[in-house]
Amino acid sequence: MTxxxxxxxxxxxxALHDEMDEDEDVIAYGEDVGEDGGVFxxxxxxxxxxxxxxxFSSPLAESGIAGTAIGMSLYDFRxxxxxxxxxxxxxxxxxxxEHASRMRIRSRGDYTVPLTVRAPYGGGISALEHHQESPExxxxxxxGLHVVxxxxxxxxxxxxxxxxxxxxxxxxxxxxxxxxxxxxxxxTEKEVDLEKARIVQEGEDVTLVAWxxxxxxxxxxxxxxxADVEIIDLRTIxxxxxxxxxxxxxxxxxxMVLHEAPKSVGFGAEIATRIQENEILKMEAxxxxxxxxxxxxxxxxxxxxxxxxxxxxxxxxxxVLNF
Amino acid sequence: MSIIMARDEVYSGSVERIEVMGTEDEDDFPxxxxxxxxxxxxxxxxxRKFDEKAFSLQRxxxxxxxxxxxxxxxxxxxxxxxxxxDDWIVPSFRETAAFIMRGAPLDEIFRRWMGDANGQxxxxxxxxxxxxxxxxxQNLHTAGLGMAMEKRDDDNAVLGFTGDGSTSQGDFHxxxxxxxxxxxxxxxxxxxxxxxxxxxxxxxxxSETIAQKxxxxxxxxxxxxxxxxxxxxxxxxxxxxKARKGEPVLVEAITYRLEDHTTSDDSTRYRDEDxxxxxxxxxxxxRFREYLKDHDIWDEEMKAFEEEAEEKVDEAAxxxxxxxxxxxxxxxxxxxDEMPELLQEExxxxxxxxxx
Numbered sequence: 002m003t004x005x006x007x008x009x010x011x012x013x014x015x016a017l018h019d020e021m022d023e024d025e026d027v028i029a030y031g032e033d034v035g036e037d038g039g040v041f042x043x044x045x046x047x048x049x050x051x052x053x054x055x056x057f058s059s060p061l062a063e064s065g066i067a068g069t070a071i072g073m074s075l076y077d078f079r080x081x082x083x084x085x086x087x088x089x090x091x092x093x094x095x096x097x098x099e100h101a102s103r104m105r106i107r108s109r110g111d112y113t114v115p116l117t118v119r120a121p122y123g124g125g126i127s128a129l130e131h132h133q134e135s136p137e138x139x140x141x142x143x144x145g146l147h148v149v150x151x152x153x154x155x156x157x158x159x160x161x162x163x164x165x166x167x168x169x170x171x172x173x174x175x176x177x178x179x180x181x182x183x184x185x186x187x188x189t190e191k192e193v194d195l196e197k198a199r200i201v202q203e204g205e206d207v208t209l210v211a212w213x214x215x216x217x218x219x220x221x222x223x224x225x226x227x228a229d230v231e232i233i234d235l236r237t238i239x240x241x242x243x244x245x246x247x248x249x250x251x252x253x254x255x256x257m258v259l260h261e262a263p264k265s266v267g268f269g270a271e272i273a274t275r276i277q278e279n280e281i282l283k284m285e286a287x288x289x290x291x292x293x294x295x296x297x298x299x300x301x302x303x304x305x306x307x308x309x310x311x312x313x314x315x316x317x318x319x320x321v322l323n324f
Numbered sequence: 325m326s327i328i329m330a331r332d333e334v335y336s337g338s339v340e341r342i343e344v345m346g347t348e349d350e351d352d353f354p355x356x357x358x359x360x361x362x363x364x365x366x367x368x369x370x371x372r373k374f375d376e377k378a379f380s381l382q383r384x385x386x387x388x389x390x391x392x393x394x395x396x397x398x399x400x401x402x403x404x405x406x407x408x409x410d411d412w413i414v415p416s417f418r419e420t421a422a423f424i425m426r427g428a429p430l431d432e433i434f435r436r437w438m439g440d441a442n443g444q445x446x447x448x449x450x451x452x453x454x455x456x457x458x459x460x461x462q463n464l465h466t467a468g469l470g471m472a473m474e475k476r477d478d479d480n481a482v483l484g485f486t487g488d489g490s491t492s493q494g495d496f497h498x499x500x501x502x503x504x505x506x507x508x509x510x511x512x513x514x515x516x517x518x519x520x521x522x523x524x525x526x527x528x529x530x531s532e533t534i535a536q537k538x539x540x541x542x543x544x545x546x547x548x549x550x551x552x553x554x555x556x557x558x559x560x561x562x563x564x565x566k567a568r569k570g571e572p573v574l575v576e577a578i579t580y581r582l583e584d585h586t587t588s589d590d591s592t593r594y595r596d597e598d599x600x601x602x603x604x605x606x607x608x609x610x611r612f613r614e615y616l617k618d619h620d621i622w623d624e625e626m627k628a629f630e631e632e633a634e635e636k637v638d639e640a641a642x643x644x645x646x647x648x649x650x651x652x653x654x655x656x657x658x659x660x661d662e663m664p665e666l667l668q669e670e671x672x673x674x675x676x677x678x679x680x
Contacts, residue, residue, distance in 0.1 A: 072468015072470070105658050
């Protein structure tokens with residue numbers, strides 16, 4: 002099969018399936034990942050196709066999942082483990098930040114950890130407390146990791162396969178709000194450069210940087226507003242493709258970042274700073290940030306206030322355009 | 325009024341302790357030959373001399389911080405002796421004697437203590453992981469390696485070192501649990517040296533033994549006199565036999581840290597000199613020497629091991645001191661498989677600043 006119409010979570014499943022099919026060192030595990038196929042069905046059918054040795058459910062312990070996966074990587078496996086929700090990944094954070102990311106440098110390249118940690122992330126789905134977090138900045142600030150967030154089925158498929166094939170550890174955050182939002186034809190032969198941002202649409206007036214589930218919000222806002230918006234889907238949060246952003250703002254002179262994580266020390270701060278450091282003379286307005294406020298993700302009666310949405314994005318674009 | 329409800333015992337467990345020296349088993353220790361006794365003594369002596377040398381290098385400012393293993397040589401050397409070449413070792417941070425027994429070059433071990441990670445660049449040849457400083461977290465790597473061996477259907481095993489303090493960490497418990505659930509080829513070797521920096525074992529846990537913690541995870545736990553070299557070898561050999569078949573074992577070696585936690589610590593603040601003196605009487609090297617004498621293995625050649633060890637250690641320390649410091653590039657070179665552009669830019673910028 003080279004082309005079929007699938008959504009994002011199906012693309013995760015397809016990528017896992019195809020990678021496991023091609024490389025028998027690839028294994029998948031995590032909570033409810035085996036027979037149940039994961040709570041979002043991302044690993045559905047994998048145990049059936051590849052057996053219990055290669056796709057299995059683990060005890061309920063995130064640090065245990067990440068830590069044992071490091072051990073298995075060191076024995077030449079290529080584990081893809083699932084954190085059931087990214088809000089629980091902090092229990093595994095120590096293993097990911099202090100061991101997975103450091104094994105290569107600690108051993109001077111002697112040992113590598115080709116581990117992929119998958120986690121559904123992000124809000125807007127009226128879920129329970131801790132089920133809607135956006136933790137990308139924590140991982141982006143953990144030197145030695147790649148932090149990847151797709152926003153389309155094609156990117157999900159291609160970026161996940163690339164992540165699994167890499168010899169470095171990757172944190173792969175899946176925007177669960179748009180897991181099933183739309184389908185598109187996915188070309189399984191298509192290679193996507195992990196280190197390269199995607200220009201979603203070209204424009205002359207303002208650069209809008211987003212990732213994950215904020216990409217369709219950015220598109221909706223751009224449709225609504227009477228301006229020519231260039232949208233950049235960052236794809237990889239670290240190491241981010243700032244060059245694509247610089248090229249864009251050199252043309253537009255104006256920029257806005259749109260992300261779900263709270264504003265202070267969110268990755269938008271890094272983007273705004275880099276633009277300021279490198280392109281200050283080209284800029285015609287301060288870099289605008291539309292993000293969640295600096296409060297914990299609320300229980301869901303308040304989530305519409307918390308989450309950035311089309312209206313907030315439009316207001317942000319207007320502020321930067323009218324500066 | 326009290327209601328008495330019917331109840332049955334649904335589980336009970338017990339923990340055994342292994343000792344060899346000073347028991348009737350000591351005359352009947354058939355599984356190693358005389359040359360091996362010599363080699364074990366030699367390695368323990370080298371480890372002891374390394375410790376002393378590292379200590380003095382720290383005092384001279386050549387090493388910033390050192391974690392001594394004095395008093396724990398039998399536990400480490402015995403455990404590693406029991407391993408086969410294709411078995412794996414996961415160390416914590418006080419396992420210098422284990423590295424020595426495994427065959428890591430002494431000068432490289434010194435180099436790491438001198439702050440150069442290149443001292444642990446060739447450890448994969450020894451199936452040994454680099455030092456793990458965060459207490460207890462490495463137990464999950466031990467568990468993962470053991471799971472991997474079971475998945476691959478291999479018949480080797482992994483021995484993971486950990487300490488009494490680490491048994492309070494969640495990762496320790498998750499590691500035991502995962503090993504049990506997935507039939508890991510795993511031996512968790514806890515050196516219970518009585519202290520986690522200043523915290524005595526009595527305050528670390530209400531469990532009477534650390535070995536009994538295994539019972540909760542459905543795996544075997546055994547205690548061994550960790551200052552009895554022969555008992556350690558026996559305990560670990562038995563444990564490995566089970567681990568190779570997918571039956572993980574927790575071994576608790578009772579030992580004592582004769583020195584401070586690290587060179588930055590002052591243990592007189594929290595423990596009595598009398599207690600230390602008591603444990604000096606149980607010095608594992610002294611005990612083994614007595615055993616060798618009692619069994620007519622001790623001879624002039626072995627007597628010379630001490631001086632020989634000192635020379636070897638001095639030579640290695642000199643070599644490490646003479647080694648070039650790593651190049652500036654190494655700050656960046658091993659972070660990623662392929663260096664991202666962002667790091668390349670930072671590297672170039674820093675190079676300019678360094679050169680100016």
